[in-house]
Amino acid sequence: MITIRKIYLADLDVLQDISIKTFVETFGSSNTKENMNIYVHNSFNNLQMESELTNPDSEFYFAEAGNKVIGYLKINFGTAQTESKHYNSLEIERIYVLNAYQKQRVGQQLFEKALAIAEEKRCSYIWLGVWEKNAKALHFYKKNGFVEFDQHIFVLGDDKQTDVMMKLEVKK
Numbered sequence: 396m397i398t399i400r401k402i403y404l405a406d407l408d409v410l411q412d413i414s415i416k417t418f419v420e421t422f423g424s425s426n427t428k429e430n431m432n433i434y435v436h437n438s439f440n441n442l443q444m445e446s447e448l449t450n451p452d453s454e455f456y457f458a459e460a461g462n463k464v465i466g467y468l469k470i471n472f473g474t475a476q477t478e479s480k481h482y483n484s485l486e487i488e489r490i491y492v493l494n495a496y497q498k499q500r501v502g503q504q505l506f507e508k509a510l511a512i513a514e515e516k517r518c519s520y521i522w523l524g525v526w527e528k529n530a531k532a533l534h535f536y537k538k539n540g541f542v543e544f545d546q547h548i549f550v551l552g553d554d555k556q557t558d559v560m561m562k563l564e565v566k567k
């Protein structure tokens with residue numbers, strides 16, 4: 396049985412651990428060690444994670460199997476969104492599931508949590524950016540009704556990569 400639980404500052408260490416583990420599992424084989432290290436150092440250090448966990452416009456959720464954390468979700472609203480042009484919207488900044496637990500609908504449950512929150516808050520749409528070479532995630536979001544609306548450059552260390560921007564209208 397998988398449970399989805401909202402997390403807080405007290406969960407910082409566990410969040411840091413799964414954030415690094417899933418990021419390296421997902422992107423380690425297609426990027427240089429140097430660029431991975433720069434990203435991990437900048438994005439998952441204590442100060443950065445603390446400020447994200449205490450931002451009132453961001454929420455984090457763990458997916459747990461028993462006591463084990465197997466995935467997580469990060470969503471943003473308002474000014475916490477990574478792009479400033481979105482209003483009355485919810486950004487899914489991260490959905491990550493450990494490799495060993497993928498294809499068991501854990502990602503689906505995390506996504507449905509984000510959708511339920513977007514409906515509850517009466518957001519107009521959900522949006523996100525996904526690396527153009529991340530076929531698994533592209534398939535996952537398309538399957539869930541997301542459509543491409545733009546492309547942006549994402550910088551990983553010294554590598555400029557193209558992110559596909561996708562959105563899903565939220566039914567009122």
Ligand SMILES: CC(C)(COP(=O)(O)OP(=O)(O)OC[C@H]1O[C@@H](n2cnc3c(N)ncnc32)[C@H](O)[C@@H]1OP(=O)(O)O)[C@@H](O)C(=O)NCCC(=O)NCCS
Pocket residue numbers: 417421489490491492493496497498499500501502503504524525526529530531532534535536538
């Ligand atoms: C994308 C991700 C969250 C999906 O989570 P999941 O728990 O595996 O997904 P679910 O079991 O709910 O759904 C399975 C769907 O995921 C996708 N998927 C998962 N593993 C896949 C694989 N090995 N190959 C292709 N598609 C895959 C497919 O869309 C699949 O749908 P299908 O039933 O049509 O095959 C997960 O693969 C993941 O964490 N990937 C690494 C992190 C990542 O890329 N996150 C997105 C960053 S924007």
